[in-house]
Amino acid sequence: MTMLLAVLSPFVLAFLAPALNRVLGDLTPWVLASLPALLFVFFAMMIGPIAEGEIMFATVSWVPSLGVDLAFMVDGLSVTFALLILGIGACVVLYAGGYLHGHPAIGRFFLSLLLFMGAMLGVVLADNLITLFIFWELTSFSSFLLIGFNHESQKSRDAAIQALVITGLGGLAMLGGLILMGRATGTWSISEILAAGDILRDHELYLPIFILVLCGAFTKSAQFPFHFWLPGAMQAPTPVSAYLHSATMVKAGVYLLARLNPALGGTDLWMMTLSIFGGITMLVGSIVSLMKTDMKLVLAGSTIMALGALVMLIGIGTDYALIAMGTFLVAHSLYKGALFMVAGSVDHEAGTREVPILGGLRKLMPITFAAAAIACLSMAGLPPFFGFIGKELIYEAVLGAEWLAALLVVLAVASSVMIFAVGGIVAVRPFFGPEHPDTPKHAHEAPLLMLVGPVLLAALSLVFGLLASPDGANLVDIYLLTPLATAIAGQPMETNLHLWHGFNLPLALTGVTIALGVLTYRTWDRTRAFWQALDPFIFAGCQKWFYEKPLAGLFAFADWLFRNIQSGNLRFYFMAIFGATMLGLAATIGVRMTPADFAFDMPDARFYEWMLCILIVVGALGAAQARNHLTAIITLGIMGYSIALLFVAFGAPDLAMTQFLVETLTVILVALVLIHLPQRVFSPRGISRARDLVLSGLFGAMMTLVMLAALRVDQDLFISEYYAANSVPKAYGTNIVNVILVDFRSVDTFGEIIVLAIAGIGVIAMLKYRARRDEDDDGTPAPPPDGEPATPPPDADADPPEGSAAAETTHPEDPRDPATDAARGEEDQADPSDAPTGEGDDATARVADAKGEDAVAESPDEQDEAEDGATAENTDAEMTADAEDPTGGTADNAPQDEPKATAKAEEAPATDDATGEEEKPS
Amino acid sequence: MEPLLAVVAGILFAIAAYLLTRRSIVKMVIGLVVLGNAANLTLFTMGGLTRGASAIIPYPETAPVGDYANPLPQALVLTAIVIGFGMLAFALVLAYRSWQELDTLDPDGMRVAEPIATEEDK
Structure with missing residues (x-):
């Protein structure tokens, strides 16, 4: 129950946020940040038991008939993610308070941000496939709101829609995968599915499950070729980029893969697909970051690189790889969160994020610079920072890969080189050297609210690195990585992180990385054009072929469909209705009937009945052919009265009376109205007239066939017999038809009266409306x-x-x-x-x-x-x-x-x- | 007798369909009348025809004696006739008013609500 409260409390606070903001004013960020901080402590207290191998569950029944529960599970993986979400969340709330200080819509911003926090917490704690999906979609939705926060900007809206379309479609694919998974294993509980890995991997549905789940994870985590939405999402305010689009939401896909690794992982397909796509994403992301000059876009590229690396490591799947994945996950969240906030501070204070026109901020923003420097050293992978351990482990993992090790090593080193250069671009270039004359504003140190987050996160990058340095089982191993790796692997794991590995191949690769990284950074201004030349292949091209073209095609198709279906041509609608009815009937008849079903028995009609039938047909034909209204009225009358006489002949006096009455009124009404309408009638041209004749002839023939076939079916008269038997005893009426109408089915009759009343009101309204207009016109x-x-x-x-x-x-x-x-x-x-x-x-x-x-x-x-x-x-x-x-x-x-x-x-x-x-x- | 009425109803359906696809509201309204009658005739016929015997219980019996007409389709048709009349009245006034307001009886010309897309719109 406490757990449920913990997960749902951000939602509650979210909807209170706008009101709180109005009451509390400048205090709002501190108050709002206290909830994630509190929850952080709540989950941090679980670390102890989890380190001892415990897994905590909490279940609240939701839709028991469908097996959908609000089930939550906390193990090493969940708790790591939860702590990242809450810890960085608290920092981001504070940061946003400074960044958007005085913004008129800041209440709405906090609402969306806390909504996201709750949703993301739900994703990583869910122990039920459907619950997972619901929270997953909620993160896409809140991401949409946050990217489109500046909804007056067309670019923001486009980016928001793009992100929603990509992650939303991926989410739907994932839902399909999750449902198949539930069917294959017979349970919706994730913890039970994790134990049923052997069944899943041999199941015939493994391939579809794998593909669908991958679609969800790859779109969410911006893997190649869907990576293009992430730089677009940088339209969001910087706190959002720091939170959703680097530290948490984009890692949901990585989380999903890590979570399902014990169930789906270990197959050749899994290893090959994940390591190849992850490797490509890694390279593409780092090239994207060198292509850009906007600090946020540079960082977005490096985020894509990190996501690719994480997916690749899950794919490699060795013990080393999983440990590397856990380490790099935490290291990246810490330094990337800090760097995004630094980029936001620079933008906030200097008025631009364009690296080429920034410089010398070191003296103006010393604290921000310190945070940026530490975070960047961690990102560049230098000791003693946590990122160094992460990078060393990645090198060891790719060196030990069972498959394509050489290729993966090259990809990993190339990416690390570029990311090293990125570190220089965002932490050295803007801060060192002389102040740039084109910088729009003279910068000052950022306010306190905007310093807490970056400083704290950057400091943690250092603290984790130092804590992990002692040989043997250290604090980071025991409380963070061992439970994390155990949860990802699905079996007990031992980790042993340390800074100093001795002189080995990874260390040599690090040396190469640093050398090449420095070179790449020094030549960045000259080589940028080269990287940008790759844009059509690795970025704009993907966006064009995987998003813009299909979307344009969809719009064109919708437009085409609309123009043809909803043409506004009434006669076309009629033809479509008749045609579709006919085709449907013809198909049914063709499948289910034989000619014998339509046998036409020569009717035993009497002479006057023949005459009536002929009169009906002649009347209708006459009305159809009438050249003037008078003929039409008369022939319609002939048809109607003949039908009334037919009712008389076959024992329906009530029908006959009604028909006579209505027919008389019809003739009067039609005469009254038609006399005011012109005689002109459009004579259809040859082709369209012939087409209509054929179509209506076929329609009539089809109706006759259906009636003939229906006449062959034995009637069940029990309803009629019930009415006949009960008419006198229950309703005291001898005219059964009348009794049905006013007694047994009186509510239906009442409905009929209402319909008539509405028609009458409609008629009056139409005529009355005109009358009023006349007066206006006269005036x-x-x-x-x-x-x-x-x-x-x-x-x-x-x-x-x-x-x-x-x-x-x-x-x-x-x-x-x-x-x-x-x-x-x-x-x-x-x-x-x-x-x-x-x-x-x-x-x-x-x-x-x-x-x-x-x-x-x-x-x-x-x-x-x-x-x-x-x-x-x-x-x-x-x-x-x-x-x-x-x-x-x-x-x-x-x-x-x-x-x-x-x-x-x-x-x-x-x-x-x-x-x-x-x-x-x- | 029923097969004959099936053919008659089929012809009425065909005529109605033809009229409803004309380029004149007046023809369409006439088509509506024919369509209503065709449907009524179909309902009536499908319930089974009983020549000369109505669905009325002779006094002082409490149940019908001998053959009696199927009362259920009659009740349905009775409702349908009345509703059909209401709809006809509405349709007629609509036609009359559209003639006044739009100066046309050609349904293809009534494009106020759904204008034809021009090149500029695209």
């Missing part, structure tokens, strides 16, 4: 020119067609899409808003359109215009074939129109041209 003192009857006739309210006329006057203020105008092109030779002189005719023509003959009498001067309208109507009908070519339509139409209309068309050529162009894409 606007913008009478249209040229004698348009702006004032409605006295009976305007009672006369629906007035709506059309009024709607016309709204055009000028209607912010309409050009595309709509385009589509309208054929109807209006000139939109009233575009061609003032023609407006009267045009608008009146439409009124006449809508009102028919009644409109003529309205006013004497509308009389001839109504005739215009009639003409326009006729020509409209002819124009329909040209619906897709409005310009052509206008041209054809103009000669047949009244002279006025022709003039109109000439006056507004621009409109037509514009619409013509816009029409083409459709």
Whole structure:
């Protein structure tokens, strides 16, 4: 329970942080840092028992049915990571307090930072695969928030998204691997899986598990070819870079590999893949660091190098390699955390991190310089610092590698040489020599908050080195490395670190490293161009091919899909629905049915039933073919009433009554509305019409086939029989259909009423909305020119067609899409808003359109215009074939129109041209 | 009788599908009416047809005597007819209003909500 509290407390504090910041002000960093410090002590007290071989467990049931528990385990590996996370975390919180002092969003920053701390702690303590994954994703998420902290900068956002995409995708792959692992071993508990290594390694799922887990680890730990996200992540504020992107989060992948080493490691595949990718990453990272001039980017490159080295060491897998891995892990976290903070301090005080324009800071920032110097000596691998022991062990490990030892030695020495030079670049160059004239600010020593972290971490680099120097089992061996190596190896290990190894091959390699390192550093200004020339191969190229290109492809695909699926073309949607339904049915029928299933028994229909069926079909066909609304209304009526009569014939009086009623209302309603709509109907062109005919014919045939097949299935009538038997006894009703509707299924009927009510409200809203607009329009003192009857006739309210006329006057203020105008092109030779002189005719023509003959009498001067309208109507009908070519339509139409209309068309050529162009894409 | 109505319903479905793919809202609304009737006819037919016998219990019996029509599909169809009418009313007013506001009955021309992407957008 204490353990659960310990893991969850950073989350709680995270969400309190913004409020605390408001209350405490400048004290906030100290208060917030006290939690990780406290937790540090809590975990440090476990070191004793762990050194004696104990492993601590704590489990809280979470989703027992799925085997997901909040299970935690503390062994040598977990506790080392936990102490790094908490110790460096406390330093970073203090440092951030100074670095972002006065920043308006510092509360949000602390929130994200503590969120990350809790998540990372969860990752390294989790003893359940699913719990591990959840915390793992939380670290990616909080990393996203922190990289994108300066969310107003496009670069920050891009970098944040890039990091999230890469680590998120890797995390998903890892989830797949973890689930497979859980299935292969039958448990979600990591400690049980570690004991089941033999089963896993021989399991047929070993290869997929291996690949998927590796995807997660490699993306998180920035291994080649995914290393490019890490320098990008340097967009984050420096405390974040120091914490997440050097000391902790990027080591989550290394942690995962080390944790699973007893379960998955030891195979040839594991050794080869890890040592090769680790070795390449190591080299690539160190070249990247020589390529850059920004202190943070230089350090980011060297972080990639370190991560590569750690992965390589796990891959080599010998005792020496695992001990080297543990030592280098701790050494790197200490010096790299310190160096990042130093880089941040330099940036903060001198205003730049560009090494070429820095110099002479030694005297201005003596304490920062001291920290930088110690950390860099450790990074360069010089005695008596801890980094020296780490580097010596790496050399011994690669020399003892079972596989490709020679290659790995070359890679390791080359990388160490470059990292030695990096030490010079970040700790010598900015601090020695004269002050550089281009430095933007005159530097001062950093504030106390920003000194605690680097000094403490740098000092530890020295302390650990000194503590490890006595021969025999020293403190570092007993309490740190032996438990750590034991946990990674999965079996008891003895470690014996010391500074002095005697004159041996590693020491000789160190000599070579120092000599070449000094040379590389001295020539850095001249050779930088050479390193930068490698950029397309090892950095920009990877980013392009593993991130930018696939992402661009994905966007292009999404765009293509969207344009084609979500085309905005209603008829296409219908065709897609019919087509898909048909294909689905056809596939099912093809797979599961035989022709016998569709046998068509000659119906025993009586004469009047045949007649009704024919009437139904004729009515529907007539409605489909109708050239004018009246025909459509009449034929629809024929179809509906015939169906009602069919209901009568087959014992459904209620249906017949309803159908008669609804059919009558339909005819009235349709008549009322259609009378206001123009007769014009687009006659489809040959190909599209034939295609639609074929498609709909096939659809109809498919429905018939389905019905025929369904009729062959024996019906189970037990629901109907239940209603029939209970209608009178339970509901006291003799009309079973009515009883079902108002009694047994009354809630459904209530739902139906609600649907109708909503439809009614919708109708009213649509009509009412227009009414309000009319009033507004009448109130606007913008009478249209040229004698348009702006004032409605006295009976305007009672006369629906007035709506059309009024709607016309709204055009000028209607912010309409050009595309709509385009589509309208054929109807209006000139939109009233575009061609003032023609407006009267045009608008009146439409009124006449809508009102028919009644409109003529309205006013004497509308009389001839109504005739215009009639003409326009006729020509409209002819124009329909040209619906897709409005310009052509206008041209054809103009000669047949009244002279006025022709003039109109000439006056507004621009409109037509514009619409013509816009029409083409459709 | 059922196979005959299956063919009739199939024809109605075909006509409805054809009408719904026309470039005119009016045709589409007519298609909607036909589609509704086709669906009702299908439901009614699939429940089994009983010539001349309704689902009404003669007084003073407490259960139907002899053949009776399947009441379940009738209840479903009754609901469907009414809902179909509500939808038709809505669709008609929508068509009417779109004619007023957009000056077109061509669904391809109604691009206010989903404008056609121009070269500039890309």
